[in-house]
Amino acid sequence: MTYMKNKIFICCYILCVMITACKKDVLNKTPLDSYTDQSVWNDLSLAEAFTNNLYNVLPNAEHNWDNTTNRTWALSSASDEAYNKFDDYNASVMNSGSLTPDNLGNFDIWAPTFGIIQNCNIFLSKIDNVPGDQARRDRLKGEVTYLRAYAYFKLIRDYGGVPLIKEPFNLNSDFEKGRNTYDECSNFVSDELDKAAGLLKNGTTTYGRVTAAAALALKSTVLLYAASPQWNPTNDQAKWTKASDAAKAVIDLPFQLFKGNYADLFTTKNSELIMVRLTNKQYMWSAFQGVEMFLSPSGFHGWASFAPSQNLVNSFGMADGKEITDPASGYNPQQPYANRDPRFYQDIVYDGRPFGKPEFCKDRYNVGSTNAAEFYEGGLDSPQGWDKWNNSVTRYTFRKYCDTTYNFNDETQTNKFWVISRLSEIYLNYAEAQFYLGNNAKAIEYLDLIRERAGIKNKLPTTLSGTALENRIRNERQIELCLEGHRYYDVRRWKIANVTENKPLMGVIITKNGNGSKTYNYVQVQTRMFKPEHYLLPIPKSEMNRTKLTQNPNYTN
Known part of the structure; x- marks a missing residue:
C-alpha cells in the first residue's frame, strides 16, 4: 500500500526513570529515590535498567487490564x-x-507504542557515550535495536505504513513527520533486526532476553508478512525468497522441536523456545x-x-x-x-x-x-x-x-512466559514461503515435521498442491499457533x-x-x-x- 506523505505530530515523551536505591554513603548528594538524566547516561548499570523497562513493548502472559500494549x-x-x-x-x-x-x-496501541519508540531513540542516541565495557554496551544496544524494531512491527501490522522516527524528539525538534509506506517500514525493521543480530553476536541461549536468534526469528516473521497477499498483491517472488531465506537462517540455528508433553511446551523452558517474555x-x-x-x-x-x-x-x-x-x-x-x-x-x-x-x-x-x-x-x-x-x-x-x-x-x-518466537512458527513460515516459491515438496516436508511432533503418524499426500496445499498450510498455523496472537493477523495478511x-x-x-x-x-x-x-x-x-x-x-x- 502506498501512502501520500502526510504530516503527523508526535508528542515528545518525557524520560523519567525511578529506581529505588540504597547507598552506604549517607553524604552522597545524589537523590536516593531517583536518578537524573545525566546519571543514567554515565552509568552502564543504570542504562541497563533503562533497557529493562523497554521490554514492556513485548506482550506477556499476564492480563494487564488497561495496559494497551499487551493484547x-x-x-x-x-x-x-x-x-x-x-x-x-x-x-x-x-x-x-x-x-x-x-x-x-x-x-489502540498507537500512542504507547510511539512512546516506547521515543525512549528507544533516546537510549540509542546516548549509549555509545556511556562509559564501561564495550561488549556489555553492544549487548544493550542490540537489545534496544530489537525492541524498537518490534515496536515498529507492532504498528505496521495494525496500521500499515507509519512515520519512521529514528531520532529522539526534544523541545527544538521539528515535530512534523511524513508517513512512510509499508515496504519502507518493513525494510527498515528487517535491516534493524540484522543490525541487532550483529551486535548480539551469535547468542541463542539467554532465556527471556533478546539474542541474535530472537532478532533473526522476528525478521522471519516480518518478511513473511511483507511477502503475503495483503502487502504483496502482485506475488513478487523476490519477497517470498527473502522470507524463505530468513526462515531457513533460523532453522539452521541449534534449536529443536520440543518432543516432550506438548502442553509443557508453553509452561516450561525447552529447546524450541527462541524468544519469550518472562513474568515473575x-x-x-x-x-x-x-x-x-x-x-x-x-x-x-x-x-x-x-x-x-x-x-x-x-x-x-x-x-x-x-x-x-x-x-x-x-x-x-x-x-x-x-x-x-x-x-x-x-x-x-x-x-x-x-x-x-x-x-x-x-x-x-x-x-x-x-x-x-x-x-x-x-x-x-x-x-x-x-x-x-x-x-x-x-x-x-x-x-x-x-x-x-x-x-x-x-x-x-x-512464573510464566509468553512465546514471542518458537521454532515451529519458523517451520510454518518456511513452509509457506516455499509453497509460494513453487517448492511443494519442501513445504510438505516441514508441515509433516510439525504434524509428526504433534503425534500424527500419517504423512501428507505428496501430491498436495495448489489451493489444497495452501489451505493445509493455513490450517496447520491455525492449530499449531492458536492462542499465540497469530490468527488475527494471519487472516488479514492472507486477505x-x-x-x-x-x-x-x-x-x-x-x-x-x-x-x-x-x-x-x-x-x-x-x-x-x-x-x-x-x-x-x-x-x-x-x-x-x-x-x-x-x-x-x-x-x-
Missing part, C-alpha cells in the same frame, strides 16, 4: 479463535463491525493477572473469560491427520471429541476432559463430581453450575498456557478475513440424556461482521484531531 488473549477473541465474555480490550468493536477512529478504546510472580499483585484465572472453567472457579470457539475446535482434524470435513475421517458430530488431533487434547478443555490435579478441586469431589469438566447443561461448569456468571458461553476453555501443577485458587501465581470474520462465532449446547448419553447441538454464540476497512486499524481520532493525516482507507475521520 495477547484479546487478539484471539478479536478473531474467529475465541469469545471474550467480558469484552476486555474492546474487542467487541472489532467483532460487531462498528470500529471507528474514536472507539478503539484499549485495542514476585511482582504480580494477585492471581487476577494470571493465565489460569482467566482461562479456566467456572466450576474450577476460573473466569472462562477467553473461551475457544467451535470454529477453532472444528479446525482440529482427526488423529490420522484427516480433516473432519473429509468423509473418510470417521468424524461424528455426536461423538465430537473422539480420535482427534492430539493437540486438541492438549490445547482445549472440553466436556469430560480432566483438568488440574484432583487434590486442587476437592470441593467438586465433595459433591460427587470429579476433576472432569462438566459443560453439559446442569454440570458444574455450565450456566446452571458453580460460579455461573463465569461460565464459558462456548462450552470450552483453553488448556494451552495453563500451568496445572499448582492450585491457582490458593497460590498467587507461578481472507472478509470470509473468516464474517461467519457467526459458534459454540455447543450439550444435553445429558437419561441413559447417560449426550446430545450436541451447535449454536451461534455471536454475530460477527467484518468490513473491508478492518484489514487495518484506523489511526485514532485523538491523533487525527492534532494532525492533517489522511486516514486509513474507508474510515471517516
